[in-house]
Amino acid sequence: MHTYIPVALLAALIHAFSSVYSKRLYVLADRPQQVAFYSLFSTGLLCGALMPFVHFRDPSGAWLDVLGAGGCFALGYVALLRAIRIGDASFVVPLIGLKIFFIAGLSALFLAETYGPLVYAGGIGAMAGMFLLGDGKLHGNPRALALMLFTTFCYALTDIFLVRLFRAGFGTLEVMIYLFVVSALLLVPVAAVTLKGRLRINRRFAGGLLVYGSVQLLGGVFLMLSFALAKVATMVNIVQSARGLFAVGMVWLITRAGLEGMERLSRRQYLLRACGAGLMTLSISLAILANG
Numbered sequence: 001m002h003t004y005i006p007v008a009l010l011a012a013l014i015h016a017f018s019s020v021y022s023k024r025l026y027v028l029a030d031r032p033q034q035v036a037f038y039s040l041f042s043t044g045l046l047c048g049a050l051m052p053f054v055h056f057r058d059p060s061g062a063w064l065d066v067l068g069a070g071g072c073f074a075l076g077y078v079a080l081l082r083a084i085r086i087g088d089a090s091f092v093v094p095l096i097g098l099k100i101f102f103i104a105g106l107s108a109l110f111l112a113e114t115y116g117p118l119v120y121a122g123g124i125g126a127m128a129g130m131f132l133l134g135d136g137k138l139h140g141n142p143r144a145l146a147l148m149l150f151t152t153f154c155y156a157l158t159d160i161f162l163v164r165l166f167r168a169g170f171g172t173l174e175v176m177i178y179l180f181v182v183s184a185l186l187l188v189p190v191a192a193v194t195l196k197g198r199l200r201i202n203r204r205f206a207g208g209l210l211v212y213g214s215v216q217l218l219g220g221v222f223l224m225l226s227f228a229l230a231k232v233a234t235m236v237n238i239v240q241s242a243r244g245l246f247a248v249g250m251v252w253l254i255t256r257a258g259l260e261g262m263e264r265l266s267r268r269q270y271l272l273r274a275c276g277a278g279l280m281t282l283s284i285s286l287a288i289l290a291n292g
Contacts, residue, residue: 002229002230002235003229004225004226004227004229004230004235004236004239005239007222007225007226007229008222008223008226008230008236008239008240009239009242010222011219011220011222011223011225011226011240012239012240012241012242012243012246013243013246014215014218014219014222015215015216015219015223015243016243016246016247016249016250017215017246017250018212018215018216018219019080019084019092019243019247020247020250020251021211021212021215021250022035022039022081022084022212023084023085024208025039025205025208025209025212026085028202028204028205028207028208029201029202029205030198030200030201030202030205031195031198032085033194033195033198034195034198034201034205035081035085036077036078036081036082037078037187037190037191037194037195038201038205038209039081039209039212039213039216040074040077040078040180040183040184040187041184041187041188041191042209042210042212042213042216043180043184043212043213043216043217043220044180044181044183044184044185045184045213046213046214046217047176047177047180047181047217047220048177048181050173050177051177051181053173054171054173054174054177055171055174056174057169057170057171057174059178062164062165062168062170065161065164065165065168066161066165066178066182067182068157068158068161069158069161069162069165069175069178069179069182069183070178070179070181070182070183070185070186071182071183071186072154072155072157072158072161073154073155073158073179073180073183074183074184074186074187075150075154076150076151076152076153076154076155076158077151077183078187079147079148079150079151079154080092080096080147080148080151082147083143083144083147083148083151086141086143086144086147087141087144092144092148095145095148095152096148096151096152096155096240096241096243098148098149098152099152099153099155099156099159099237100156100234100237100238100241102152102153102156102157103156103159103160103233103234103237104234106156106157106160107160107163107232107233107234110160110164111160111163111164111232111233113232113233113234116290118286118290121283121286125279125280125282125283125286128276128279128283129276129277129278129279129280129281129283156233158179159227159233159236159237160233162175162179162224162227162233163227163231163232163233165178166227166228166231167231171228172221172224172225172228173221173224175224175227175228176220176221176224179220179224180216180217180220223236223240226239238285238289241280241281241285242281245274245277245278245281247277248270248273248274248277249274
């Protein structure tokens with residue numbers, strides 16, 4: 001087994017928790033608009049605390065990749081949190097697996113990675129997985145779905161920029177700091193305008209942000225390490241698609257813990273969404289592994 005596989009799996013498990021937990025931040029915040037900005041700021045601040053302990057290379061010639069990764073991640077991040085607020089986390093989070101189909105096109109253009117016809121067979125399986133994630137209905141929340149399509153495109157672009165940085169020789173923590181700090185800084189002026197007069201946060205929200213930011217940072221370390229070990233976007237995303245399965249399990253665990261603000265699903269919903277997430281994971285894995 002390649003070393004990056006268990007590392008990426010661990011990152012997927014950690015980020016499944018943080019994605020589901022983000023739903024609780026809307027209960028703790030005084031205003032819902034604060035969540036998208038402050039959740040990213042909390043991760044960026046914690047990540048920035050690592051800067052004195054990291055040796056940075058000269059970023060000359062790589063500024064496009066640094067700013068591209070940070071900018072695309074910031075856009076996708078805000079869209080993801082809005083989608084989670086609109087729809088159930090166990091429906092929204094597994095759809096991140098659709099990022100692999102954007103990766104297929106973008107990596108062919110920018111990373112010289114090509115794919116075979118089984119990618120399309122995987123796409124059919126992924127669409128069937130989306131059907132099950134929507135509780136076996138032919139309709140769902142169109143706004144959440146549109147936001148997730150935008151999110152996955154932005155995240156696919158982010159991964160392309162990250163792999164380019166790792167191929168250029170940048171280190172794991174170095175790239176992680178660029179990703180989280182730059183994305184947070186890019187959103188500061190947007191937050192200043194959007195949250196004008198509503199910047200103060202309460203103590204409970206601050207505590208929730210500390211938990212969320214810490215978990216995001218921990219998952220980020222393992223995710224960046226998996227990219228650094230693999231130096232390809234597609235194979236890491238194969239493993240990351242397991243995040244959908246983990247998200248369904250996390251919803252079950254967190255609701256059993258009695259945390260307020262978490263969605264509650266019926267037994268039928270758990271079964272359908274677990275099957276959907278599993279089918280999506282297997283389909284995406286088949287599509288990429290067949291061309292590995």
